[in-house]
Amino acid sequence: MTTSPADISSLPIPPGDFGLPWLGETLSFFNDGDFNKKRQKKFGGIFKTRLFGKNVIFVFGAQANRFLFTKEQETFQATWPLSTRILLGPNALATQMGEVHRSRRRILYQAFLPRALAGYLLKMDRIIQGYLDQWEKKGEVTWYPELRRMTFDVAATLFMGEEAIQNPQLFPWFETYIQGLFSLPISLPTTMFVKSKRARALLLAELEQIIKVRQQQPPSEEDALGMLLAARDDDGQPLSLSELKDQILLLLFAGHETLTSAIASFCLLLGQHPDVRNKVRQEQAGLDLGEGLTVEMFKQMPYLDQILQEVLRLIPPMGGGFRELIRDCEFQGFQFPKGWLVSYQITGTHADPDLYPEPEKFDPERFTPDGSAIQNPPFARLEMKLFATRLIERFDWTLLPGQNLELVVTPSPRPRDNLRVQLQRISSPRSHL
Structure with a gap:
């Protein structure tokens, strides 16, 4: 009615x-x-x-x-x-409407098809294992800011090209930019909103230089920027420079903020539940992880899927x-x-007990391994699985005492004291490119 x-x-x-x-x-x-x-x-x-x-x-x-x-x-x-x-920005997919939104969504989706994701895997693995090497040398790590830098390096490499992370200012600009995204839009010089606008301008200027260099090079679809440069809209026209910049900046945001939160929550919860960590390791035991990690191999880790789904249920990266x-x-x-x-x-x-009995309990067993577990975007799902696999095969970790693990929820959940841990190596790091 x-x-x-x-x-x-x-x-x-x-x-x-x-x-x-x-x-x-x-x-x-x-x-x-x-x-x-x-x-x-x-x-x-x-x-x-x-x-x-x-x-x-x-x-x-x-x-x-x-x-x-x-x-x-x-x-x-x-x-x-x-x-x-x-x-x-006005040209980002998130702020576009109607047919323009649908057209651009089809174009951006090309960067996340299975073929593209499979091509990303080696680069992601190299960056992640490089960070594992650094953390092993430190032993004791304040993990959350390290995870933020790692996920940024992955996103910048896959969306902008490997030359992007050579600029040491790029990450600090990005961090300032992110802090203003959900601020009050007050145009005073000292406000976070204005500082974020300045950082956005610096990021866009850097992006413009990267795009112009790439436009002079032979076409390559080994990263998202290459795919967007090759893309054509419904009228057969390439994306404008201003739209390329806004769409890449959106991809950086989408491929970083909530993903970092989800990975940090995984580290926190498995630090609190070593029995779950050991069960993942048992699942890994029958697999040859080595250098040849593939998307297909992750399908042989159903318990890892259950864990990631429960992590996202208990601590959603977006509230x-x-x-x-x-x-x-x-x-x-x-x-x-x-x-x-x-x-x-x-x-x-x-947290609704009618949907999830004992909702405050971390219980991966509540989900069945039917392949339907994780509904977050495929790029984020792949990076989470890759990071979790490499971390667990190589390290145990202990949450250091005397820290505040209460979650700060804005803009995405994170432990208040940034998750301080002691890492213990359990296997020799595999050689990697």
């Missing part, structure tokens, strides 16, 4: 508190890890607030998520905070997201007005 516009307008808007003029409750949203829980307790499972200058309705649970995603483009459309849209209402609608007796944002929650859904 369809609810008429007149019926919808007569329904109440969810309870809640808008907070300060324009700013709303944005600062609390960023700084209070219990923001959602406190308001759920006060107002119930659906509540309103104001963030980034926009009215927002928070919803929770699998039913709410299903409602949002089955009404995509009919009632809701994907959106980002203003600061994110500005800093990603939720936003959709914008493109027309009025009704949900669970409330009016959702056109133009408002709706925030869906992944973390809360994954």
Whole structure:
């Protein structure tokens, strides 16, 4: 039964508190890890607030998520905070709409087909094992910042070419850029937003130089940039320089931030559960990992799939997201007005005991090895599996005492003290290129 516009307008808007003029409750949203829980307790499972200058309705649970995603483009459309849209750029896939979005998505997808992923594997393996060598020499490692640098080196190499990581300023610029993506869009010189805009300009200038050099070289599709340079849109035209830069910068962001969080969570949880770590090692024992790691070989590690799925369930690298209402609608007796944002929650859904018994427990056994485990993008899935395989075949690790392992959740979950560990080598490192 369809609810008429007149019926919808007569329904109440969810309870809640808008907070300060324009700013709303944005600062609390960023700084209070219990923001959602406190308001759920006060107002119930659906509540309103104001963030980034926009009215927002928070919803929770699998039913709410299903409602949002089955009404995509009919009632809701994907959106980002203003600061994110500005800093990603007008030509990035995430900010494009309609047919342009669909066309560019088909083009970018070429960089993640199985053939392309198989070609990435050797480069990824070389970078990851290089970091394992460095960590072995140190013995004691503050892991999270090291993982950030490792995933950046992988992403920059695969998306921009091996020459990209030769500039030592590239990673610091990228880190500054990332910090402003979900900031308040206040254009004052000392704000994170403005610092991020400056870093974006430096990154784009470097990207432009790399692209111009590549345009003078013979075509090569050994990395994402090469594929994008060879791509043609529906009219047979190559991508413009400005679009190439925005799309590559988006790929760097997408191939780094949430992936780093997921890998750090894997390291944390398996540091806390050596029995699970040993079971992965038993699964590896019958495989010849050596130099010849292939995509097909990872299919022979179903328990590793279960572990990665449980890591992503227990500590989702993205806590939720936003959709914008493109027309009025009704949900669970409330009016959702056109133009408002709706925030869906992944973390809360994954903690629902009706979906996952004992949701706070790390239990890879809750998932069956049917090959359907991980639904995150194929590049991220491949890098997670490769890193996990190489790490476990070579090291045991112990979480050092006296550190705070509480998770900081913005922009992606990470241990507050950056995950300090002692590594113990259990096998000789394999020779690698």
